[in-house]
Ligand SMILES: CC(C)=CCC/C(C)=C(\C)COP(=O)(O)OP(=O)(O)O
């Protein structure tokens with residue numbers, strides 16, 4: 001069945017964090033992550049304004065000013081008061097002044113027992129946070145919808161790739177990474193983009209797919225996200241190009257759905273993050289073509305761009321709210337996003353190490369580059385790469401807690417929680433995807 005098409009993602013009452021079985025918002029940055037977060041939670045409790053949170057895309061009005069009222073005295077915010085504030089305004093006429101309403105999880109099929117938890121094999125010594133098993137009913141319905149989009153709507157892959165598509169388990173991935181998504185329509189925004197990003201990586205850049213014209217191909221694919229504005233004579237040829245291959249069909253369709261639900265500011269943020277990603281793809285491709293092995297710091301720089309960043313940074317669009325552009329642009333927020341992206345991407349280097357050793361040529365990842373440039377054994381280099389990942393995770397969590405304390409806005413707190421949830425869900429997916437990844441025998 002074709003995807004139901006663009007949906008006016010309706011806001012509704014807030015999704016209290018507890019509804020998804022996750023800790024209350026203030027706890028999300030709690031000591032479980034870093035000592036600083038207890039202070040962050042306390043500041044959050046003091047500072048959460050009681051003004052209504054507007055559904056994204058709603059212009060601030062006199063009734064709901066964009067500016068923060070002065071934070072009330074700390075004494076006014078007991079935990080109960082914090083819970084009330086996070087729940088949002090209540091009473092007659094307030095139904096629209098909330099974050100998006102989550103669909104109640106559908107009842108499991110008749111006679112279905114509890115889902116078998118995915119077989120988890122976390123890398124020994126890798127710092128991570130376990131996540132609840134993704135809701136199997138959401139996973140199953142999202143699988144049906146994303147497969148229909150990929151096969152029927154955009155012809156994302158040839159029939160011979162179907163097993164790989166199924167083995168990628170994109171629906172389990174996205175449900176785990178977006179626990180606060182209010183509806184399946186919101187989850188589909190993330191799932192389509194995830195599939196498209198991987199189709200472009202696989203078709204243009206991975207495992208021998210790199211061709212000398214990869215720069216031109218990536219730029220033309222990028223225009224499916226960031227449209228060309230040219231003359232009436234040449235515009236039709238560009239528009240027609242968007243259906244020329246699977247990569248561009250996927251990007252064009254996924255971006256069309258995204259821009260119909262996200263705000264212009266969120267769409268522009270995403271385009272910027274995808275330009276970063278494509279710059280990283282190009283650097284990786286140029287080193288592949290020239291057989292250059294970078295210094296470790298050069299590799300880490302490239303991996304900050306060839307990076308999962310465009311996935312966690314849509315957490316607000318998928319959650320049905322908006323982190324305003326001026327808060328997203330804060331240098332401290334940019335640092336938190338970069339640290340989270342770096343940690344979660346190096347987690348991929350560690351889980352995909354054996355897969356990449358088997359691929360053609362020398363597939364660069366952190367353990368391989370450390371071994372070659374620092375003269376370490378494969379095992380010593382792998383263990384050092386784990387430490388690099390862990391250091392970045394701790395830095396991400398410390399900076400996130402400090403930002404939550406320094407910028408006491410519920411949208412900042414929720415966005416930071418969403419980024420952390422994406423990092424944790426991404427680890428869950430890598431550690432449980434035994435179809436795609438196997439671990440070295442270093443322990
Ligand atoms: C989904 C997305 C934005 C991907 C960005 C870049 C990317 C493909 C990764 C960070 C995953 O790394 P890698 O290319 O090594 O993928 P696999 O190891 O083959 O899963």
Ligand SMILES: [Mg+2]
Nearest residue numbers: 348349352356
């Ligand atoms: Mg990899």
